[in-house]
Amino acid sequence: MSTTAVPQPRPDWQNDWQQLLSYLPEDYEQLAREHKMLEAQYSNAKVRSAEDLLRFVFVHVGCDLPLRQPVAVVEAAGGPRLSAMRLHMKMQRAPRYLEALIARMVPVGQHARPELWAGFEMVAVDASTVCGPGATGADARIHAVLRLADRGN
Numbered sequence: 001m002s003t004t005a006v007p008q009p010r011p012d013w014q015n016d017w018q019q020l021l022s023y024l025p026e027d028y029e030q031l032a033r034e035h036k037m038l039e040a041q042y043s044n045a046k047v048r049s050a051e052d053l054l055r056f057v058f059v060h061v062g063c064d065l066p067l068r069q070p071v072a073v074v075e076a077a078g079g080p081r082l083s084a085m086r087l088h089m090k091m092q093r094a095p096r097y098l099e100a101l102i103a104r105m106v107p108v109g110q111h112a113r114p115e116l117w118a119g120f121e122m123v124a125v126d127a128s129t130v131c132g133p134g135a136t137g138a139d140a141r142i143h144a145v146l147r148l149a150d151r152g153n
Contacts, residue, residue, distance in 0.1 A: 020058075021051065025104040028054075035097035037090070046080035047090060055079050056087055057094060067091075112148035122148040 025031070032038050032050035047053050055077075059070040067084040075081045112122040124146045129138035 017055075023105070024054075024101070027104075028101060031100055031104070032097055035093075035100060037093060037097045046082050046086075048080075052080050053090065053094075056082065056090065057098070060087065060091065114149065124148060 029050040032053060037053055038048060038050065047056070052074075055074050056070050056079075059065065059073050060067065063070070063073075065073075067087050071082050071084050071087055114121050126142075126144045128142045130140040130142065131137070132139050
């Protein structure tokens with residue numbers, strides 16, 4: 001079994017984290033509760049705040065790390081200890097919370113109507129490739145388009 005080095009947090013990570021939190025809506029904690037992201041199935045649940053949850057999400061998604069590494073990185077930075085399986089379960093339920101969080105941060109909908117933009121439609125586009133273990137190229141391509149005018153405020 002090979003061991004993978006766990007990335008260590010920078011000494012000034014706390015300043016960066018506080019700045020990142022300042023961009024979130026004031027009710028991001030309440031929003032996490034509404035989406036049942038902080039409810040514990042077991043009494044020994046370690047993720048008790050939206051801040052802790054977002055640490056795991058940002059490290060896992062932002063650094064594109066397998067589940068074991070965000071767990072180790074967050075713990076090394078003084079965050080809660082969590083198993084990779086528990087993180088997996090949290091990540092399965094996270095999309096609706098994250099969608100609601102982004103909707104609060106990016107007021108689209110009425111502001112993206114084509115008549116306000118000289119008839120142009122505002123769209124968000126993502127193109128991703130998926131590769132399986134040992135692949136030498138892309139196994140699949142995923143393209144997504146979202147009309148911003150269709151997003152509610």
